[in-house]
Structures are given as C-alpha cells and as structure tokens.
Amino acid sequence: MQHHAALRKALGKRLPDGLILLRGGRHIPRNGDVDFVFRQTSDFLYLTGVEEADCFLLIDPRRDRHTLFIPRIDNYHRVWLGHVPGPREAKTLYGFSQVLYSDQLESTVKKARRGYRKTYADEKVCGKWREVPRLPNRRAQLRDALDELRACKTEDEIELMRRANAISGRAHRKVMSSARHGQFEYQVQAVFESESLTAGLKQLAYPSIVAAGANGAVLHYHRNNARLNDGDMLLIDAGAECGGYAADITRTFPVNGKFTNRQRDIYSIVLRTQKTCIERARPGVVSAQLHVLSMTLIAEGLKSLGLLRGEVSGLVEGGAVRLFYPHGLTHMLGLDVHDVTGGRKRRMANPTKIPVRFVARLEPGFVITMEPGIYFIKALLLDPALRRKHRGSIDFTKAEKFLDFGGVRIEDDIVIQPQGPPLNLTTVPKEISDVEECCER
Ligand SMILES: [Mn+2]
Structure with a gap:
C-alpha cells in the first residue's frame, strides 16, 4: 500500500x-x-x-x-x-x-x-x-x-520477483523430475501450471512454451500437443507472476534424463555463454555489447563443432551465427514480461555493428533476462538464398544432420547490483550434472 x-x-x-x-x-x-x-x-x-x-x-x-x-x-x-x-x-x-x-x-x-x-x-x-x-x-x-x-525496481518489487521466481523454479524442477517419454507436451504444461497455481500464483506471466524434440526450434511454440520421445530434449519456457511481477525461465533437458554427446556439446556452448554474460552484466555495460559477446561465444562453440568455419568476428558481423541464434540475449523484466526499457533519458544509440532491439546501459535495480540459445531451424537452414550467402561460413551438410534436434535455450532472471556480478533470482538446476540429478528416474 x-x-x-x-x-x-x-x-x-x-x-x-x-x-x-x-x-x-x-x-x-x-x-x-x-x-x-x-x-x-x-x-x-x-x-x-x-x-x-x-x-x-x-x-x-x-x-x-x-x-x-x-x-x-x-x-x-x-x-x-x-x-x-x-x-x-x-x-x-x-x-x-x-x-x-x-x-x-x-x-x-x-x-x-x-x-x-x-x-x-x-x-x-x-x-x-x-x-x-x-x-x-x-x-x-x-x-x-x-x-x-x-525501469529501476524497488526492494519491494524485487521481493515479488524473487517469489515469482522461487515458485516458478520449483515448478520447473517438478517438470524435470516428472517428464517421461510417451507423455504429451500439454501434460508437462499441466505439471508446471498446477505447481504454480497450487502455490498461490494464479496467473502465468505468458503462455507456456513446452517443446519436445524439433519443436524446440520454434521460438514461440504454443501448440504444446506433441508427444515426448525417448532421446529428445524438452525445452520449457514458462513463468508465473506474483503481484503482477513476472518470472521468465527457460530450461532444456533430455526427456530420458541423460544427455547424449551431441546434446551435451550444444548445451555446453549455451550454458558457458549464459554464465559468461551473467558474470559480465554490471552497471555501465550496454546490453547490446553483451549480445555481441553472446554471439561471439556461440560462434566459437559452433566453430569448434565444425558447424561454422572462418574468423569468429566475421561469423558474428556477417550474420552466419544468427541462423543458429536468431533472437535477443536479454530483455527487461517486471510487470510486463518484456518490460518497459526506461524512457527517453535512457535511450541511446547502438554502440555495436549488430542490429539489436534492446539497447540500454545497465543500471542497479534493472531486472533483466539472460537467455542465449542455439537452434536448428528448417526455415533458415534450408533457405536457398541464405545457403548461398553463408556457404563459406556454414557447413550446411553437417547442420542438416541436426534438423531433428530442436534447440537449447537457458534463461535466468537477474538483478543488476551497484557493484559486482548480478543477483540471480532463478534457482533451477542448469549444470549438466545437476540437471541429470534432478531428472533422475
Ligand atoms: Mn524471456
């Protein structure tokens, strides 16, 4: 009051x-x-x-x-x-x-x-x-x-977001531990939503994305009606709101609880990228610079797997990496899941060469998401014009072998601190060993 x-x-x-x-x-x-x-x-x-x-x-x-x-x-x-x-x-x-x-x-x-x-x-x-x-x-x-x-959240607002995250986080852990092959995506959705509702959060912050296998490559997948297959990954992007304040959390985990080598390879690149970008999210840093950093780390990783080739800076500036990572790294979070970005005084020119939607100098009290991802998207990888444009940088024959893979996204919600690394509000396992432990059957 x-x-x-x-x-x-x-x-x-x-x-x-x-x-x-x-x-x-x-x-x-x-x-x-x-x-x-x-x-x-x-x-x-x-x-x-x-x-x-x-x-x-x-x-x-x-x-x-x-x-x-x-x-x-x-x-x-x-x-x-x-x-x-x-x-x-x-x-x-x-x-x-x-x-x-x-x-x-x-x-x-x-x-x-x-x-x-x-x-x-x-x-x-x-x-x-x-x-x-x-x-x-x-x-x-x-x-x-x-x-x-x-734009800048008060202690009271951060407390509400912490609660939204704690309960949504518990629901994510329940999803990890209970998902089984043979189930439908909507049944997983029901587990998440039931946990949130049971804990008293009556409203979701946005429609849940529950995407098994290749569906994980559909960025705003909402059908949630396919079956979970043994050997596939499941991507779930879901969050409840508390007092109107959103949690926005994504996890990707193997349906059978054990990462294959291929899943481990892709997942590790995304995880390392996310952790590095979180560590660097401090006052004064421009969000667009972090986005470029995330593109660079993902390009390095995909290059080490042989999916990309050539100079990393060229893969980032030339846009080849965007075929695998075609969305933003971060957005503001608050009463809206894509919250207001701060008013005229904070508006600034993009200091990078990469077109990015969210450009802001981070300030203490900003709550933002960190959500890099890697996807294998048919619409992009099979597009003749894009194939011509990037044929020097992308091994398309290799990439086509991943078309059944879907995607990996890992998303946490963080609070920028006056000094030092941010406060991470999200408490869902993301290290491979922790995810496997949470998935234990
Ligand atoms: Mn998000």
Whole structure:
C-alpha cells in the first residue's frame, strides 16, 4: 500500500504541472457472457495495486491528492460478482485518502483542474476524457515518466520477483523430475501450471512454451500437443507472476534424463555463454555489447563443432551465427514480461555493428533476462538464398544432420547490483550434472 503511494508521489514529482489521469483495465469479452481472464494493466497495478476492473486514478500533484475511482456497484452486480468493496472499504484496502465512484470523475476533475494548464492522461482515458473539460494532453510525457520510474525496481518489487521466481523454479524442477517419454507436451504444461497455481500464483506471466524434440526450434511454440520421445530434449519456457511481477525461465533437458554427446556439446556452448554474460552484466555495460559477446561465444562453440568455419568476428558481423541464434540475449523484466526499457533519458544509440532491439546501459535495480540459445531451424537452414550467402561460413551438410534436434535455450532472471556480478533470482538446476540429478528416474 505504502509502496504504491510512494510511487504515485514519485510520478507527481516528475509531472508537477498537470493533472495525471489513468484508466485501469476493462473486461475484454470473449464470447456470449464470457470475458477473458482479467489482468489489470501494468501501469495501473504499479501505481495502485488495485486488481479490479473499470477503475480510474487521478493524481493532483500540486495538492498531493490521489483519488481512486471505482465503478458504482448495484444489487445486480452483487448477485453475480459477490462482495465488491465500496468507497469506504476501498480506502483502507488500497490506502487512498479519497475513493469515489467513477460517475464522479467528471465533476472531480472540473474542480481539480483549477490552476493547471495541462493534463497527463493515459491513452485509454481518451474516451472518457472527452466528457471532461479539455486541457492540452501530454500523453507522451506521461508514458516517458512511467517508463523511467518502472525501469529501476524497488526492494519491494524485487521481493515479488524473487517469489515469482522461487515458485516458478520449483515448478520447473517438478517438470524435470516428472517428464517421461510417451507423455504429451500439454501434460508437462499441466505439471508446471498446477505447481504454480497450487502455490498461490494464479496467473502465468505468458503462455507456456513446452517443446519436445524439433519443436524446440520454434521460438514461440504454443501448440504444446506433441508427444515426448525417448532421446529428445524438452525445452520449457514458462513463468508465473506474483503481484503482477513476472518470472521468465527457460530450461532444456533430455526427456530420458541423460544427455547424449551431441546434446551435451550444444548445451555446453549455451550454458558457458549464459554464465559468461551473467558474470559480465554490471552497471555501465550496454546490453547490446553483451549480445555481441553472446554471439561471439556461440560462434566459437559452433566453430569448434565444425558447424561454422572462418574468423569468429566475421561469423558474428556477417550474420552466419544468427541462423543458429536468431533472437535477443536479454530483455527487461517486471510487470510486463518484456518490460518497459526506461524512457527517453535512457535511450541511446547502438554502440555495436549488430542490429539489436534492446539497447540500454545497465543500471542497479534493472531486472533483466539472460537467455542465449542455439537452434536448428528448417526455415533458415534450408533457405536457398541464405545457403548461398553463408556457404563459406556454414557447413550446411553437417547442420542438416541436426534438423531433428530442436534447440537449447537457458534463461535466468537477474538483478543488476551497484557493484559486482548480478543477483540471480532463478534457482533451477542448469549444470549438466545437476540437471541429470534432478531428472533422475
Ligand atoms: Mn524471456
């Protein structure tokens, strides 16, 4: 409660010259009388902790007054929804000095606008905003202030992420120890989700990816309906959220619990890359530089296996390694699984020659993922134009022998520390011997 109040105050300090108005999430209809499962918008959750739909938040920074608006509930709602807190109860529940009904929004804003020349209203407010007296709206500045605030996590936020990771981690270990050949991917998904739900985390941070064998090479695989075969690897990318804060964890392990030589070779390259990049993730380092480092280490590894040939720097800059590692190394993590990246002040030019989406100088309090991978993707390895372009750098005959392999990704969530290496929130085995031990049948 105090945490959210402090964040509202901090936002008010950044935008002291206008009324700040945000709209929370609304129910999204799925069909008939059924809505999709409600998830509060991340900005609203950040500033209020309120998990109910159809609310508004008004911050009057000059008078340091924060008002929560809740929908007016009648007996019809009470019959269908059960108890819904009214204004008095919501005040103590959410720690607001003022809670009103949303039909009082217009008159409240009319009074509060005196002395202000602008507003900072969320894009979602706009429909409602038309009904209230207009002031020039600086929406982009609101977005920017929220991005800046949300980028660095407070101790409370890190604690929630630690809990999301601890429980998701336990679910990953359960998956490792219980997966068997003959099962279907959705049965493994059920183990992960049941463990998380049983521990009280009711919402996943994103749809689970459970990919056996060649499916592991599909980066956003969601079918989860194939059978697990003896001798295959299983890639599972899954995380639950706690208080809205995500865990984002990937592990890849042999279905039968024992790595083959080939699996060990590929896995070791990814693991060494991930551990090196984690060790180097410190304040001042630019995320894109770590990505280039990860590409270099993966290129070295694939070269030692004879899949790539030539100068490593050329394999990285020429893009040959990207056929095996076609995604980013890291992204911000928070209320969104791909969280905000920090606002205008933090925006910077990419200091590397490699095009990368997430470019930011790491700061203490950033929570980011570290997730290198190696994949054998048909669409890339059999593409005639790519084969022509990279025929000097890639042994395609050798690579084709791996088309049944799928992929390996290892993903942990880390917190950048003021000094020294980051704090790793993820507690799932990843050393080969530890994975085999966890898989013991
Ligand atoms: Mn991720």
